[in-house]
């Protein structure tokens with residue numbers, strides 16, 4: 242039987258689901274293939290004993306309330322997917338365990354004014370520079386909205402006239418811009434606490450990227466789906482089919498088929514599919530390095546792939562505890578525990594194993610009290626590695642190492658938050674970068690696709706949108722796409738790539 246589609250989407254992670262939904266909604270004949278038996282990639286759930294764990298999501302940004310919707314909620318709603326969203330109360334509690342200025346324990350709220358007020362409490366006289374920072378964030382958001390609307394054809398004259406602040410500081414690092422605002426050093430460091438959501442230090446993180454991420458969290462808060470991110474992914478599956486799209490699970494893309502430099506189809510574990518357009522929710526390394534003949538990959542494309550670095554590789558410890566959050570004394574949802582507030586130092590520590598890995602830890606029940614049976618709670622402890630250290634571990638060392646890292650993280654949490662967890666552990670699961678690589682096929686188990694730093698930032702990717710499609714007919718929808726990684730961004734990437742693909746198809750037909 243012949244299978245003919247306008248678009249084949251490879252991988253049902255957030256980006257692939259969004260691309261397939263958008264493509265089906267626009268009336269394109271769409272097939273989504275996924276090697277696993279479930280949708281979502283990282284956006285899923287798993288069950289151990291009486292607990293259903295959230296594998297990845299801590300904070301989904303750009304959701305907002307039903308009355309004041311953020312762009313991600315608008316997009317998901319536009320697909321017709323109903324999700325029960327649960328708000329997170331505070332932005333973060335950050336604990337740093339060093340000496341002097343590196344010994345902090347503070348809680349920062351959502352809301353622009355509340356954030357500035359709280360900063361003033363912790364760092365007197367920070368207000369003027371914080372207000373300037375917020376105004377700059379707004380300018381940058383406006384500029385990005387303009388770039389987004391331009392779909393790859395940015396009018397540089399308008400940019401220079403109306404978005405000059407963006408051009409002035411968009412290319413600099415976070416630290417450089419914060420210094421130029423004369424922000425007190427302590428405030429700069431508190432403001433940079435979200436660095437672990439990007440995995441890059443603030444000397445290298447692009448200001449526009451960080452500013453928009455933080456500002457979006459402050460403006461619209463953070464949210465999670467009540468039934469884990471699987472609720473969203475399962476809802477997407479249903480709507481893609483209802484809108485006329487097909488989904489094949491347990492189907493792995495193996496080869497990209499080409500003739501005379503043009504895409505003609507995809508060879509999969511379930512046969513050949515004919516199509517002229519592919520939206521990849523998997524990595525460019527897999528597409529160009531494994532699925533295409535080397536002769537078909539343009540030199541520029543090879544250089545582009547080789548020049549990029551993988552982002553942080555994730556390690557997560559999941560605990561199901563037989564005491565409630567209140568009984569354990571856990572009042573906060575999100576805890577960042579760092580050795581210091583110096584992001585360069587922290588990133589350098591994450592290059593290798595160390596006895597006190599940084600951690601971004603969440604107690605799900607604080608935001609979502611009914612997520613586990615009464616008298617219990619769920620926690621997840623995440624750390625990241627900026628190098629492929631888990632790739633060098635021998636099979637014999639693997640189990641010992643993962644237990645060691647998990648024990649270190651529990652010990653540090655107990656010590657610095659002042660709670661006891663160990664004796665109440667009922668279920669324990671550990672996902673290393675090796676687990677993540679096997680589950681999602683992301684190279685080296687990266688949870689942040691390609692690192693977004695230096696030259697390869699959100700800004701550069703958006704400005705180069707038009708030139709970034711080196712092999713006609715292939716675009717990247719997930720974390721490797723133009724708007725980079727993260728839940729909100731991958732959903733946006735999916736929609737953007739589907740719309741660009743629809744334009745390509747229309748233009749081809751018009752020829």
Ligand SMILES: Cc1cc2nc3c(=O)[nH]c(=O)nc-3n(C[C@H](O)[C@H](O)[C@H](O)COP(=O)(O)OP(=O)(O)OC[C@H]3O[C@@H](n4cnc5c(N)ncnc54)[C@H](O)[C@@H]3O)c2cc1C
Nearest residue numbers: 252254255256276282283299300494523688719720727728
């Ligand atoms: C522990 C952790 C915590 C995180 N916390 C947050 C957070 O709080 N907020 C946030 O915004 N982001 C967070 N992220 C990041 C976020 O989860 C990712 O950026 C996002 O889910 C990536 O989506 P994606 O579309 O790139 O696809 P992925 O989730 O990487 O999925 C790719 C899919 O493609 C499939 N696939 C790959 N190759 C093939 C093939 N050849 N054939 C068929 N199928 C294939 C895979 O099976 C997989 O389903 C976190 C990630 C992790 C791991």
